[in-house]
Every structure is written in structure tokens, then in C-alpha cells.
Amino acid sequence: MxxxxxxxxxxxxxxxxxxxxxxxxxxxxxxxxxxxxxxxxxxxxxxxxxxxxxxxxxxxxxxxxxxxxxxxxxxxxxxxxxxxxxxxxxxxxxxxxxxxxxxxxxxxxxxxxxxxxxxxxxxxxxxxxxxxxxxxxxxxxxxxxxxxxxxxxxxxxxxxxxxxxxxGLETGSGARAQPLRWIQATAGNTTKMIDVNDVLFFRSDEKYTRVQTKEAEAFIRTPIRELVPQLDPQQFWQIHRSAIVNLGAVSAITRDDSGRQRVHISGHPEVLEVSRSFAHLFRGA
Missing domain, CATH: 3.40.50.2300 (Response regulator)
Incomplete structure (x- = not known):
């Protein structure tokens, strides 16, 4: 030029x-x-x-x-x-x-x-x-x-x-595939078939994604960014780059002293942080 x-x-x-x-x-x-x-x-x-x-x-x-x-x-x-x-x-x-x-x-x-x-x-x-x-x-x-x-x-x-x-939800973008129904995950030496409706949340680290149910945890190799489009967006929301939550399992949304939103899970002690990128999902909280 x-x-x-x-x-x-x-x-x-x-x-x-x-x-x-x-x-x-x-x-x-x-x-x-x-x-x-x-x-x-x-x-x-x-x-x-x-x-x-x-x-x-x-x-x-x-x-x-x-x-x-x-x-x-x-x-x-x-x-x-x-x-x-x-x-x-x-x-x-x-x-x-x-x-x-x-x-x-x-x-x-x-x-x-x-x-x-x-x-x-x-x-x-x-x-x-x-x-x-x-x-x-x-x-x-x-x-x-x-x-x-x-x-x-x-x-x-x-x-x-x-x-x-x-x-794939925008008009003209084509039909979206059916949401994921079952998760094939590893728990110890056992491979389990987990109904997605039983999943409280998904949480990733560098190598694995944890699949958390009320009874136990299991692991898959699918990263969060690939898992999100496979799930029903009416049921599962990504709230952090490393976390997806089942809305049916959410008991409360609170804020900590710094103003960060926290998601509390019904029947489970773990509290999930909502990153700024997804804070708009819970604007009223």
C-alpha cells in the first residue's frame, strides 16, 4: 500500500x-x-x-x-x-x-x-x-x-x-441439532452414562471437565467451549469460561464483597462464580 x-x-x-x-x-x-x-x-x-x-x-x-x-x-x-x-x-x-x-x-x-x-x-x-x-x-x-x-x-x-x-438459534441459520441427552463420563475405572437432567453443573480445569450430579462426580475430556453448543440453552447456562450450570439446580444468586455474583446449587455445597462476561444473565440478582 x-x-x-x-x-x-x-x-x-x-x-x-x-x-x-x-x-x-x-x-x-x-x-x-x-x-x-x-x-x-x-x-x-x-x-x-x-x-x-x-x-x-x-x-x-x-x-x-x-x-x-x-x-x-x-x-x-x-x-x-x-x-x-x-x-x-x-x-x-x-x-x-x-x-x-x-x-x-x-x-x-x-x-x-x-x-x-x-x-x-x-x-x-x-x-x-x-x-x-x-x-x-x-x-x-x-x-x-x-x-x-x-x-x-x-x-x-x-x-x-x-x-x-x-x-444456531438465529433466524436463517439452519435447524439446531437436538440437545445432548446423555453424557458418557469416567468415574474412577468405570464409564458411566449420565442423564444430562441429573447434572448440577460442569466445571473445567486444564485437562478435564467435571460432571457433577447430586450423588457423585465424573469426568469428560470435552472442554466447556465445545460442550456449550451441545446443551439445551433453556436449561444450561455458561456462567464462566470454566463453568456451566443447570438452571434447575440453582437455589440462589448472591454477591460477595467485591460485587461478584455467586451461584448456589441446591443440595450441593459448592458455590460457582459468575464472571463479568456473563453477569448480564443475572442482572436482577
Whole structure:
């Protein structure tokens, strides 16, 4: 792309604007970094992240002016990472989502007035986004951003839309497969067939997902992100990147001293935390 299509750098005395790129694909990070160097050479890419959790940590440590977040990343998704970043004390940066979703899903971002880039990122579209970011950030570093409450509402709308798309519930997306009826899980040396209606909750660690019933626990290798679309969304809600709860087993929703929501399970002592990404599910709690 010719130099004339780039974005000007502002005052010569102003410190350069700084960016973080988060994507689990190294080649895509490098491609975006290269194209940013072409259309916005004054922008300094100070760090890269391979997943959502790493993006949150680096955003907290470095406080970049712009964070480019891939939507689909292991662990925290881009949407979930954005919510965590927006919650950082005195956060003053801008967030841009990078997504491979089609135009139908992109409407969720447009309606929410959020910045996004569609993969593969085209230089002309990237230049337009860069120009908008420069305009909002400005040399004074006092961005004219949406108020925090509006940003959070916009993210909630996008998250809900994308979750519906994932589950095949949007109009025109085709018929959704029948929800999972039985879970084949391991308990010690025994393989058990568990009726999903008997499951109180699912909870994951790095290797396994625990299937908890009133009587016992068992384990499966299916991660939460793959389990969610197989379950009936009217019965099971994901409340954390590592937890899904059976709504019929919920006895109460409480808040701790920090304002975090907690889900209490009927007939079971374990209490499940609701992450900020899913707090909108229990707005009245």
C-alpha cells in the first residue's frame, strides 16, 4: 500500500500511541502487525498475546492505547477479555475486535458501535479504522469514548448475539441439532452414562471437565467451549469460561464483597462464580 494512504502521526512532541495485538495464530498477529506498520507507522506495537487471559494481563501491565482482540481464542474469548480489560482501574484505551465471522454476525458489532476488523484484514479497511482511532485518541490522550455503562451494554449485546449464532438459534441459520441427552463420563475405572437432567453443573480445569450430579462426580475430556453448543440453552447456562450450570439446580444468586455474583446449587455445597462476561444473565440478582 502506498505511503499516501497511511495515517498521520499527530504532534511531533507527543509520545507515540501504543498497541497490543492478541490472536492465537502467530501468522495472523504478524500479518496485522505488518499492515499496521504500513497504514499507521507511528503506532508502536508494544506486545502480543496468544490468548485472552494473556491479553488481559498485558493490557493491565502495559496500558496500551489500542488493543486488537481476536474473537476466538483459547480460554477467554476476545469478548470476555474485552470485558476484563474495560474493568481495569483507570482504563483509557480503545478496543478493536478482529473476527472471521461473516457479515451476518458482523451486524452485531455495527449495531453496538464497536470497532471491528474482518479477517483477512484489508489494508484499506485497516486504514479507516486507524483514522477513527486517531481521531478519538488524539494527542491529548483524552479519548471521546462511549461512557463505561454504554460500552458494557454494547458488549453484552454482541456477546448475546454471538452466543445465539454459535448455538444456531438465529433466524436463517439452519435447524439446531437436538440437545445432548446423555453424557458418557469416567468415574474412577468405570464409564458411566449420565442423564444430562441429573447434572448440577460442569466445571473445567486444564485437562478435564467435571460432571457433577447430586450423588457423585465424573469426568469428560470435552472442554466447556465445545460442550456449550451441545446443551439445551433453556436449561444450561455458561456462567464462566470454566463453568456451566443447570438452571434447575440453582437455589440462589448472591454477591460477595467485591460485587461478584455467586451461584448456589441446591443440595450441593459448592458455590460457582459468575464472571463479568456473563453477569448480564443475572442482572436482577
Amino acid at each position: 502506498s505511503g499516501g494512504s497511511g495515517v498521520s502521526g499527530g504532534s511531533a512532541n507527543a509520545a507515540p500511541l501504543r498497541a497490543l495485538i492478541a490472536d492465537d495464530e502467530r501468522l495472523l498477529r504478524e500479518q496485522l502487525k505488518s499492515r499496521l506498520a504500513s497504514v499507521w507507522p507511528e503506532l508502536e506495537v508494544v506486545a502480543e498475546a496468544r490468548d485472552g487471559a494473556e491479553a488481559v494481563d498485558r493490557a493491565d501491565a502495559l496500558r496500551p492505547d489500542v488493543v486488537f482482540l481476536d474473537i476466538r481464542m483459547p480460554g477467554l474469548s476476545g469478548i470476555e477479555a474485552a470485558r476484563e480489560i474495560l474493568a481495569l482501574p483507570r482504563w483509557q484505551g480503545e478496543i478493536v475486535f478482529v473476527t472471521a465471522y461473516d457479515e451476518y454476525a458482523i451486524a452485531a458489532f455495527e449495531q453496538g458501535a464497536l470497532d471491528y476488523l474482518l479477517k483477512p484484514v484489508e489494508p484499506q479497511r485497516l486504514a479507516q479504522t486507524a483514522q477513527r482511532l486517531k481521531s478519538r485518541l488524539g494527542a491529548s490522550r483524552a479519548p471521546e469514548r462511549m461512557p463505561p455503562a454504554e460500552q458494557e451494554a454494547a458488549l453484552d449485546a454482541v456477546l448475546e448475539r454471538l452466543m445465539k449464532l454459535q448455538r
